[in-house]
Amino acid sequence: MTVPPAASRPALAPLRHVGVGESPRRRAQRLRERVISALLRACAFTGVAGLLLIMVFVFREALPVFLDPEVKKEASLSAFFATGMWQPVGDVPKYGIAPLLIGTLKVVVAAMVFAVPLGVMAAVFASEFAKPALREALKPVIEILAGIPSVVLGFFALIVLASWLQAVTGAVSRLNALNAGVALGLGIIPTVFTVSEDALRAVPRSYREASLALGASRWQTAWFVTLPAAGAGVMAGILLGLARAVGETMIVLMASGNAAIISGNIFDSVRTLSASIAAELAEVVFGGPHYSTLFFLGGLLFVMTFGINVVAGLFVERLRRQLGGA
Amino acid sequence: MRGSQLRTLKCSAVAALALLAVAGCTPRRAAPVTVKGSDTMVILGQRWAETYMAAHPGTIIQVTGGGSGTGIAALINGTTDICQSSRPIKEDENKQLVAKFGAPAHEVVVAKDGLAIYLHDSNLVQELDLAQLKAIYTGAVTNWKAVGGPDAPITVYGRENSSGTYEYFKEHILGGADFAATVQTLPGTAAVVNAVAQDPRGIGYGGAAYAKGVRYCAVKMDAATAGVQPTAENVNAGRYPISRALYFYLRTAPAGPIKEFVDYTLSAEGQKLVTEVGYFPAQ
Numbered sequence: 057m058t059v060p061p062a063a064s065r066p067a068l069a070p071l072r073h074v075g076v077g078e079s080p081r082r083r084a085q086r087l088r089e090r091v092i093s094a095l096l097r098a099c100a101f102t103g104v105a106g107l108l109l110i111m112v113f114v115f116r117e118a119l120p121v122f123l124d125p126e127v128k129k130e131a132s133l134s135a136f137f138a139t140g141m142w143q144p145v146g147d148v149p150k151y152g153i154a155p156l157l158i159g160t161l162k163v164v165v166a167a168m169v170f171a172v173p174l175g176v177m178a179a180v181f182a183s184e185f186a187k188p189a190l191r192e193a194l195k196p197v198i199e200i201l202a203g204i205p206s207v208v209l210g211f212f213a214l215i216v217l218a219s220w221l222q223a224v225t226g227a228v229s230r231l232n233a234l235n236a237g238v239a240l241g242l243g244i245i246p247t248v249f250t251v252s253e254d255a256l257r258a259v260p261r262s263y264r265e266a267s268l269a270l271g272a273s274r275w276q277t278a279w280f281v282t283l284p285a286a287g288a289g290v291m292a293g294i295l296l297g298l299a300r301a302v303g304e305t306m307i308v309l310m311a312s313g314n315a316a317i318i319s320g321n322i323f324d325s326v327r328t329l330s331a332s333i334a335a336e337l338a339e340v341v342f343g344g345p346h347y348s349t350l351f352f353l354g355g356l357l358f359v360m361t362f363g364i365n366v367v368a369g370l371f372v373e374r375l376r377r378q379l380g381g382a
Numbered sequence: 383m384r385g386s387q388l389r390t391l392k393c394s395a396v397a398a399l400a401l402l403a404v405a406g407c408t409p410r411r412a413a414p415v416t417v418k419g420s421d422t423m424v425i426l427g428q429r430w431a432e433t434y435m436a437a438h439p440g441t442i443i444q445v446t447g448g449g450s451g452t453g454i455a456a457l458i459n460g461t462t463d464i465c466q467s468s469r470p471i472k473e474d475e476n477k478q479l480v481a482k483f484g485a486p487a488h489e490v491v492v493a494k495d496g497l498a499i500y501l502h503d504s505n506l507v508q509e510l511d512l513a514q515l516k517a518i519y520t521g522a523v524t525n526w527k528a529v530g531g532p533d534a535p536i537t538v539y540g541r542e543n544s545s546g547t548y549e550y551f552k553e554h555i556l557g558g559a560d561f562a563a564t565v566q567t568l569p570g571t572a573a574v575v576n577a578v579a580q581d582p583r584g585i586g587y588g589g590a591a592y593a594k595g596v597r598y599c600a601v602k603m604d605a606a607t608a609g610v611q612p613t614a615e616n617v618n619a620g621r622y623p624i625s626r627a628l629y630f631y632l633r634t635a636p637a638g639p640i641k642e643f644v645d646y647t648l649s650a651e652g653q654k655l656v657t658e659v660g661y662f663p664a665q
Contacts, residue, residue: 143560145543146552155563214573219580228535230581231566310573313566314542325566335542335569338452 114358117351120343131345131352142316142327144336144346151349155316159233159326163308166237166322167244167301172294174241175248179290182249183256184278195253202246210310213239218311227323231313234322239311240304244297251296255289256282258379288375295368299361305330329353414442415640419453419466420546421570422589423628426493426659427466430647433655441639450546457631458482463640465631468495468546483633490630492647494662496612497550497624498590499599500578507531509600509609512623515555518585521562526583539574539586540565547571550626551587590617590660617662628661 120127128135131151139152178198182191217239218230225234259282267277283290313325314335333350340347417427424447431443445466448456453465458478465487476486499515501507507530510518517523518536527533540561541548548567552558568574571588578584579595590598590612600609603623616622636644646652653663 141560141563143543143563145549146560147558150560214568215576215580228583229537229566230584231577309569314568315564315566317563325564327567335567336544338448338544340544342455 111358114351114354118348118355120345120348121352124348127345127348129345131349136349136352140318142332144349149346151345152316153329153349153353155318156327156329156332156353158318158320159312159316160302160328160330162233162320162322162326163236163240163312163328164298164301166233167240168294168298170238170241171245171248171297171301175245175293175297176252176290178245179249179252179256179293180278180283183253184274184282195250198249199246201242202250204243206243206304206306207310209239209243210307213307213311225323229313229323229325231311231325232323233312233326236308236312236326236328237322239307240301243304243307244300247300248293248297251293252286252290255286255293255375258289258375259285260379285379286375288371288378292368292371292375295364295371299364299368302364303330303357303361305334309334329357333357413639414444415464415643416462417443417445417464417466418448418456418462419631420450420468420628421447422468422495422547423447423466423493426628426656426661429655429659430643430652433651434643434646438639438642441643443643449544450549451544454487454631457487457633460633463632464644465629467629467631468626469550470627470629471631479633485634487631487633488635490632490644490648491627491664492630492644493628493653493656493664494617495626495628496590496617496622496662497547497587497626498593498612499601499624500575500584500586500588500593500596501599502578502582502584503595503597504582505531505597505599507599509602511602511604511607512555513604515601516557516559519551519556519561519565520559521564524564534583537581537584538562538565539577539581539584540567541571541574541588542567542569547588554624554626614657614662625662627664 121131121133122128130149135151136153139150140154141150141152142155143150178194182194186194213235214231218235221227221235221238222230227234263281263285264277267281268274272280308326308328309331312328312331314327314331315325316327316332317324333354336346337350340350417431424445427445431445435441435443450465450467450469453462453467454471454475456462457465458475460482471487471489479485479487499510505526507526510529514523514529518529518538519540523529524536525533526536540551543549552561566577568577574586574588575593575596578586585599586596598612600611601623602609610616610622612622612624617625630644630647632640632644635641648664656663
């Protein structure tokens with residue numbers, strides 16, 4: 057639309073030509089603009105390049121699991137599911153990844169069950185019910201939670217939270233999936249809250265006004281009108297929280313006990329994919345089966361979080377279109 | 383005449399000072415002695431480094447942890463001068479060193495460590511023998527009743543498989559058998575101690591230097607012998623069943639500032655620090 061009509065183009069060209077005689081100041085300015093734009097472009101692509109390089113590196117290091125016959129003797133796709141034991145160090149290493157997958161699932165589900173209702177309801181309160189002053193105070197405070205280093209959250213879970221939860225639940229094992237899940241939930245609440253709150257506030261006033269005018273209460277308006285209207289954005293927040301929960305390392309490493317058990321019990325200790333990588337990678341023989349296996353797990357995590365992020369992006373796009381069209 | 387002499391003197395003094403400063407600074411900036419490895423030995427290494435640097439302001443010693451294997455890998459990669467290790471170097475690690483530097487690692491025993499078994503303060507169990515420890519850690523025994531305690535499940539804590547302590551325990555107590563899957567592994571001895579301190583049913587293992595808030599369990603060779611506490615006398619006399627040497631590994635026989643530091647750790651003063659930190663002298 058901003059492209060000038062064809063007829064005006066020839067008129068522009070001579071104008072540009074006059075530019076040869078333009079003041080040095082304007083020329084310097086144009087040059088500066090060009091340099092700045094090139095720098096900004098470089099910044100944008102550094103991130104993308106970093107992501108691509110990491111991806112290539114992780115997958116390349118995991119490749120022996122599929123290709124190298126030496127490595128495949130101990131660690132291959134079939135070996136990963138042939139045993140339910142994760143004992144990679146020993147005379148007969150065992151690379152069963154089932155307990156790690158189950159462990160990750162358990163912790164993530166616990167974290168989501170804890171964090172999603174809290175995060176979303178806090179967002180509904182902040183955007184629909186709180187007085188402006190309270191909302192302005194609430195938001196940064198919840199977002200500070202995101203700034204707490206995860207190792208601190210993990211240590212808190214190891215020392216304090218585990219004892220509280222054990223006193224309440226009577227669990228045999230202090231460090232368990234529930235403990236790790238709640239601690240992890242604290243870590244992802246800010247993500248869920250912030251994105252949901254932004255989505256809710258993006259819902260046009262006219263929606264609320266129409267609902268209230270029809271006689272709905274504030275709660276009915278929030279629950280049946282505003283929240284569904286912001287649904288795609290809230291969903292995006294939940295998914296971003298999920299992606300973080302899957303990849304989060306330090307909290308689960310400290311709080312889960314890291315025992316690689318196959319069990320459905322939420323009160324059993326669990327070992328997650330990310331915690332295994334963090335705990336073991338420092339020690340492994342470079343290029344060996346254990347090393348390649350850990351990179352395979354890293355690739356798995358990468359694919360999972362990447363997929364979740366893509367879906368979250370789709371939801372955000374949908375929200376934008378919905379509200380933009382309204 | 384006198385004035386210009388004085389000026390010359392002043393100038394040369396300044397020049398000499400500058401040279402001295404440069405000479406004094408260059409080794410300081412260019413060559414800090416790096417020490418890396420066993421998490422068990424980090425505290426000890428740092429105490430040695432602190433006191434040594436206080437007495438030798440020209441030398442900088444950097445001590446980091448990461449685990450014995452991490453330290454040995456760094457030694458092989460040439461990224462550390464001294465590797466602290468809580469286990470002897472493995473044959474294939476020495477092979478890599480020979481391949482890269484033409485000689486196996488130079489080994490120095492700098493201290494001894496009793497691997498303590500931690501129990502919660504309220505635990506009624508006073509002593510365990512090696513067979514009972516093996517049964518607990520391989521999952522054959524899961525209730526305190528079986529080893530003379532109350533009827534309560536045992537929560538078993540251990541170290542990550544990247545730790546030298548893990549390998550030592552696996553080799554010497556479990557005889558190479560696998561740990562039970564239910565063993566909860568924690569990053570670092572401090573975390574193990576913390577977990578056991580909070581858990582009346584817990585048991586853990588780690589260095590004797592760390593036990594704050596937990597109780598040492600007396601350990602017996604077998605059911606017939608008496609329980610032994612991990613004290614200095616017992617470890618030095620070889621009575622305590624779970625003791626090990628703590629090593630420095632170097633690529634070559636030490637020389638220069640590195641040799642001075644290694645000699646210092648073995649001196650009476652250095653070995654006094656070993657005792658202060660909670661380990662046991664090398665001899």
